[in-house]
Amino acid sequence: MDPTSVPWSSMVFGLLGLALLWQVHRLLVRLWWQPRRLERALRAQGVRGTSYRFLTGDLKDYGRLSKEAWARPLPLRCHDIAPRVAPFVHRTIAEHGKACLSWFGPIPKVTIADAEIAKDVLSNKMGHFEKLNFPVLSKLLADGVANYEGEKWAKHRRILNPAFHLEKLKLMLPAFSACCEELVGRWAASLGSDGSNEIDVWPEMQSLTGDVISRTAFGSSYLEGRRIFQLQAEQQELFMGAIQKISIPGYMSLPTKNNRRMYQIKNEVESIIRDLVQKRMQAMKDGERTKDDLLGILLESSMRHADENGHSGPGMTIEEVMEECKVFYFAGMETTAILLTWTMVVLSMHPEWQHRAREEVLSLFQKNKLDYEGLSKLKTVTMILYEVLRLYPPGIGFVRQTYKEMEIGGVKYPAGVMIELPLLFIHHDPDIWGSDVNEFKPERFAEGISRASNDYGAFFPFGWGPRICMGQNFALLEAKIALCMILQRFEFELAPSYTHAPHIVLMLRPMHGAPIKLRAI
Numbered sequence: 001m002d003p004t005s006v007p008w009s010s011m012v013f014g015l016l017g018l019a020l021l022w023q024v025h026r027l028l029v030r031l032w033w034q035p036r037r038l039e040r041a042l043r044a045q046g047v048r049g050t051s052y053r054f055l056t057g058d059l060k061d062y063g064r065l066s067k068e069a070w071a072r073p074l075p076l077r078c079h080d081i082a083p084r085v086a087p088f089v090h091r092t093i094a095e096h097g098k099a100c101l102s103w104f105g106p107i108p109k110v111t112i113a114d115a116e117i118a119k120d121v122l123s124n125k126m127g128h129f130e131k132l133n134f135p136v137l138s139k140l141l142a143d144g145v146a147n148y149e150g151e152k153w154a155k156h157r158r159i160l161n162p163a164f165h166l167e168k169l170k171l172m173l174p175a176f177s178a179c180c181e182e183l184v185g186r187w188a189a190s191l192g193s194d195g196s197n198e199i200d201v202w203p204e205m206q207s208l209t210g211d212v213i214s215r216t217a218f219g220s221s222y223l224e225g226r227r228i229f230q231l232q233a234e235q236q237e238l239f240m241g242a243i244q245k246i247s248i249p250g251y252m253s254l255p256t257k258n259n260r261r262m263y264q265i266k267n268e269v270e271s272i273i274r275d276l277v278q279k280r281m282q283a284m285k286d287g288e289r290t291k292d293d294l295l296g297i298l299l300e301s302s303m304r305h306a307d308e309n310g311h312s313g314p315g316m317t318i319e320e321v322m323e324e325c326k327v328f329y330f331a332g333m334e335t336t337a338i339l340l341t342w343t344m345v346v347l348s349m350h351p352e353w354q355h356r357a358r359e360e361v362l363s364l365f366q367k368n369k370l371d372y373e374g375l376s377k378l379k380t381v382t383m384i385l386y387e388v389l390r391l392y393p394p395g396i397g398f399v400r401q402t403y404k405e406m407e408i409g410g411v412k413y414p415a416g417v418m419i420e421l422p423l424l425f426i427h428h429d430p431d432i433w434g435s436d437v438n439e440f441k442p443e444r445f446a447e448g449i450s451r452a453s454n455d456y457g458a459f460f461p462f463g464w465g466p467r468i469c470m471g472q473n474f475a476l477l478e479a480k481i482a483l484c485m486i487l488q489r490f491e492f493e494l495a496p497s498y499t500h501a502p503h504i505v506l507m508l509r510p511m512h513g514a515p516i517k518l519r520a521i
Ligand code: HEM
Pocket: 131, 145, 146, 147, 157, 327, 328, 331, 332, 333, 335, 336, 339, 393, 394, 395, 398, 399, 461, 462, 463, 464, 466, 467, 468, 469, 470, 471, 472, 474, 475
């Protein structure tokens, strides 16, 4: 044996050994030393909560409690939904108080169920509380303004703003109305000889909001828009299924049937949108007037931005416009469908409010006719929508993370802490809303949002601060039009098969759908 080869091989093994030790060291830091260090720092400041358990943290308890709670439906007319929807957070707050620590695997999560502090976190303009980034979600479903941070986010938000301006939304009224007309027309045609029918309104509302986005985003290219809606809806369902298995390392890159379908959908959606955007850009270059739809307004605003900022601030690229179009579907479809579904469920549970809402609609509009002036006078309907958004907010909370030390509510949060703002619990807090917190009482909003509780601004279903929902006017207009048309034509009550089981798949869905019995009036 050549004696010089011995030191070489020892060196290689030595280096490999060192690399291995380095990896083990890094893992231990991430999974053991860092969680312990952060836990000590938080506990030293009086934050109470669960203790860190290696690797999984509280994930097992979270899964077990959710499974138990989701197995039991709630009694009809019970609006005390937080313990069923989010049993782990409910237990942690009950045991450790309104600012409490738990563990998302090795990551410390502080839940802050205090409206003032929550709004301080959401108001932070410097981006010190970042949104969580889910790379797979942004790759497959939508990236764009809802996911970006910093300058890039600010630019997109400026360009998108004009598209959601109330004056522009007014111009989209015929598009909103056409979709709602189609829905109530379909329902009317389905009624039996006794003038009634049972319909699961949950998929119906998903289809309605998908239709509305397709028509308002792409105007006359509405059919392509509808195809995008179907694909995005399928993508969302596949994604929700896959997310349950995300703890399996590399699961999203495995060539499973579901994963292959998701990438196929992503490519098809992008190719349809690219085509639509390119055609519209060409038409604009040829001097055609911009359509009054979201895509047209967005492209016009992007060009204006480029003109005003020259080389220092070009408008959006085609890829970026495409992402924003996907955001319209992702952010605007399910949220508003959930609002409309819970509104129909709750109005079925409380026929006295259904009656009051219908009286108001009939007094403001001629039979089956709507106009913008009348919509802006709807007081009872608005109060009802707010109360539904309070009790059943489509997004039940916000999550942010610190990337550097931040002091908030007297606590210094080190970098690397998740901050959860549990909107659902703030909306159901008797200290804020009173002992009747779990009752459906739209009259609490009779003098506006700020007078509805003893804490000005404890109601924020659309978020707060710089990242507040861009589409809130859009969503409320859509919900009002749909509700008015339904109330004008039908009376409704819960079907005997209805089970009251609100639960979470990213958002607050009805677990077993929402079968409702309609009767023509
Ligand atoms: C009832 C219906 C809706 C609810 C409850 C809702 C709720 C929210 C909330 C809570 C946020 C902030 C999320 C955070 O800060 O982490 C948000 C953001 C957003 N929403 Fe909505 N939304 C609704 C409808 C819509 C519609 C119809 C659209 C558009 C068509 C839309 C577009 C957006 C966008 C683009 C953002 C991101 C804004 C940013 O990050 O700057 N939303 N929404």
